[in-house]
Amino acid sequence: MPSNRDAPLAPASDTLAVIPGLDWGHLVIQVAHRLAIVIDMGGPVILALGVLSVAALAIVLLKLWQFGRLRLGALGPVQDALTLWRRHxxxxxxxxxxxxxxxxxxxVAVAMVGLERPDVEPALLREELVRLASVELEGLRSYLRTLEVIGTLSPLLGLLGTVLGMIEAFRRLESAGTQVDPAILSGGIWQALLTTAVGLSIAIPVVLAHTWLERRVERCGHQMEDAVTQVFTRDLLPIDLEVGPGHQSAATDAAQVSDAA
Incomplete structure (x- = not known):
């Protein structure tokens, strides 16, 4: 009785033929059949990689939704509030x-409220702001560590599947004895390399997504530090001067010249 490992893949034309007619039942059966063949070729390693890919996709979508809901990186309203703060x-x-x-x-709102209260010492306020910023950044970094682990683990699992597949191929070659069929070895090799290809296909986009998300969190931390500093130094800067990263030193020089005059 032939196994799924020896069964040929369904032709692509069959799949395309069901799309115009919207025969979704037939399409689902074909997709499930293809997945069963791929899983049978790669073994449990392919199944594990499939679970990791679904988890990685879910994390990326969750972080995109979270960052979009928080409007991460939108500093226009914050700069407007800082301008009002400098005008008292x-x-x-x-x-x-x-x-x-x-x-x-x-x-920034906590920093402004703390400075308005005369019973709050600036040193204690700064410590509380550091704690609050750490809590906020930790919330933004949630699940990023899991995404990093998936990006690191996927190629290793693919390599493990390749090694297991090569062992199985050479075991079959040994069982064949003197009647060696090159198709046994070549078929076993490409089936073994399938897991490495799948692992790398998962790891590359996951690593790129993790790097981009981590960079957005780091930029948010820099923006927090810059905005809080502006809250504490509002009387050192001209009111009509836009302050931001890269312009703070120029604003300080202008304030010093104005005071000297």
């Missing part, structure tokens, strides 16, 4: 920040 329009600045979900806005 504290209530208007806080009202602008309270309408935002951004982690930067929440940390």
């Amino acid at each position: 329009e504290d209530e208007a600045a806080l009202a602008r920040l309270r309408r935002m979900r951004s982690p930067v806005a929440r940390v």
